Amino acid sequence: MPVILHYIGHSCFFIENEQGGILIDPFISQNPQAISHINPSHIKDIILTHGHSDHLGDAIPLSIKTGVKITATFELANYCSNQGAQVNTMNLGGKIELTSASAKFLPAFHSSSATGGKYTGMPAAVLVDIGGYKIYHAGDTCLNAEMKVAGEVYKPDVALLPIGSTFTMDIDDAVIAAKWLEAKIIVPMHYNTFPAISADVTDFKKKIENLGKRCLVMNPGESIQI
Ligand code: NI
Numbered sequence: 502m503p504v505i506l507h508y509i510g511h512s513c514f515f516i517e518n519e520q521g522g523i524l525i526d527p528f529i530s531q532n533p534q535a536i537s538h539i540n541p542s543h544i545k546d547i548i549l550t551h552g553h554s555d556h557l558g559d560a561i562p563l564s565i566k567t568g569v570k571i572t573a574t575f576e577l578a579n580y581c582s583n584q585g586a587q588v589n590t591m592n593l594g595g596k597i598e599l600t601s602a603s604a605k606f607l608p609a610f611h612s613s614s615a616t617g618g619k620y621t622g623m624p625a626a627v628l629v630d631i632g633g634y635k636i637y638h639a640g641d642t643c644l645n646a647e648m649k650v651a652g653e654v655y656k657p658d659v660a661l662l663p664i665g666s667t668f669t670m671d672i673d674d675a676v677i678a679a680k681w682l683e684a685k686i687i688v689p690m691h692y693n694t695f696p697a698i699s700a701d702v703t704d705f706k707k708k709i710e711n712l713g714k715r716c717l718v719m720n721p722g723e724s725i726q727i
């Protein structure tokens with residue numbers, strides 16, 4: 502089976518192959534724009550980039566209900582574990598073999614706390630290696646030079662990049678990130694979910710295509726084969 506990338510909305514993606522898949526940043530039930538056509542029984546792992554509610558989302562109840570493990574950086578994994586979730590504890594630089602793919606945690610420049618202000622460790626970007634494809638999920642971040650390193654060292658095929666500004670990179674910085682990451686396929690995320698992160702995705706697409714790269718603008722509920 503090929504690798505399928507499902508976009509659920511905001512920064513939530515489900516990446517799967519024949520072994521099942523990884524659900525990243527499952528902000529679903531609290532996001533009115535989220536649309537999911539994925540088969541819940543295919544979810545074998547959950548990865549969190551950081552603890553903010555628009556990323557932690559349904560992870561804990563989902564793990565409690567299904568026993569699926571949440572993979573996250575140390576403090577966030579412990580936070581989830583204390584609430585009854587099953588977890589894998591990671592930190593930046595670590596690589597883990599999950600059911601369908603491996604995942605490596607890389608730096609993101611942001612903050613990370615759970616509702617109520619509880620500190621949940623370093624935020625992360627995640628590099629998923631599935632069926633020979635490397636998919637880089639930037640998490641929430643500003644433009645940062647670590648992306649140059651990620652491009653040079655890991656050469657991702659696909660980059661999922663926030664473009665909504667205010668809390669993350671804006672369009673122009675995300676275009677630079679796309680260049681530095683050297684990925685051929687760019688998927689925008691973390692925009693237009695609420696007014697503070699509105700962005701003109703057509704403008705982003707044009708700027709990415711000017712780099713000679715493919716820009717896949719996915720609607721919530723859409724899936725593509727990589
Ligand atoms: Ni955030």
Ligand code: MN
Nearest residue numbers: 553555641668
């Ligand atoms: Mn966010």
